[in-house]
Amino acid sequence: MTERTASVQRDTLETQISVTLNLDGSGQAKLDTGIPFLEHMLEQVARHGALDLEVTASGDLHIDDHHSVEDIGITLGQAFRQALGDKQGILRYGHAYVPLDEALSRVVIDFSGRPGIHYRVEFARPRIGQFDVDLIHEFFQGFVNHAPATLHLDNLTGKNAHHVAETLFKAFGRALRVAVSRDERMPGAIPSTKGSL
Numbered sequence: 001m002t003e004r005t006a007s008v009q010r011d012t013l014e015t016q017i018s019v020t021l022n023l024d025g026s027g028q029a030k031l032d033t034g035i036p037f038l039e040h041m042l043e044q045v046a047r048h049g050a051l052d053l054e055v056t057a058s059g060d061l062h063i064d065d066h067h068s069v070e071d072i073g074i075t076l077g078q079a080f081r082q083a084l085g086d087k088q089g090i091l092r093y094g095h096a097y098v099p100l101d102e103a104l105s106r107v108v109i110d111f112s113g114r115p116g117i118h119y120r121v122e123f124a125r126p127r128i129g130q131f132d133v134d135l136i137h138e139f140f141q142g143f144v145n146h147a148p149a150t151l152h153l154d155n156l157t158g159k160n161a162h163h164v165a166e167t168l169f170k171a172f173g174r175a176l177r178v179a180v181s182r183d184e185r186m187p188g189a190i191p192s193t194k195g196s197l
Contacts, residue, residue: 004180006082010075014067015059021079023180025052033057033072035065037131038139041169042072048098048173051180069135073142080111080147084180087111092191094179098171103158105167107151107175113197115148117141121155121168128161136165140172 004023010016029046031039033055046053055076059068084090095108105121117140123133144151153172158164183189190196 004083004085006079008075008079008082010071010078012067012071015057015071017059017068017071017075018054018056019072019075019079020052020054021076021083022052023080023083025050028052030054031056033068034059034061035068035131037128037165038065038069038072038135041165044166044169045173045176048170049176051173051176065132065135066138070138070142073139074146077143077146077148080143080149080176080180084111086190087113087197088190089182089186089188090191091179091181091183092197094175094177094181096171096174096178097156098167098174100158100163100167100170101160103160103163103167104156105158105164105171106154106156107168107171109152109172109175109179110150111147111179111197112150113148114150115145116150117144118152118154121153121164123161123164124159125161128165133161133165136168 006021008019027047027050029043057068093110097106119137155164
């Protein structure tokens with residue numbers, strides 16, 4: 001069985017990002033980004049996505065977290081693109097609903113080869129600890145642009161900002177897990193009538 005792994009290095013004048021990904025992992029994460037809340041969220045993606053993920057990042061955090069968060073999303077998207085190759089034999093689509101106490105979010109993904117994002121999420125406060133909640137959208141925008149994929153993220157209910165964010169990332173992980181799964185009924189098939197994605 002072909003290994004579905006990737007290693008991507010992205011270096012700019014603002015950030016240096018390294019991502020290693022194994023789609024057929026066991027939910028392990030090794031994270032060193034300098035952004036504790038983002039690491040907590042990426043840990044959820046790895047665990048609930050049943051993938052192994054290593055991310056190291058250094059960037060201009062003395063300015064703010066924006067460049068690092070966006071570039072981690074970009075590099076993760078590039079890693080998925082590399083690991084999936086021609087997407088032969090995958091389910092392609094995935095969705096998940098995840099609750100956490102009063103919060104409930106839905107994430108739907110399509111590894112369509114076309115970048116697109118629908119983001120309907122409102123937060124009750126602008127920061128979770130020191131983390132700017134606007135950067136959650138930037139992370140997912142970077143991911144879809146470089147995966148490339150179509151992604152719908154909807155928070156259906158929730159008051160606690162931490163709970164809302166966590167349901168989004170957990171649901172993202174669960175949706176990824178389904179979408180990249182091998183299609184046992186159509187092994188080796190490209191999941192498109194076009195014959196390519």
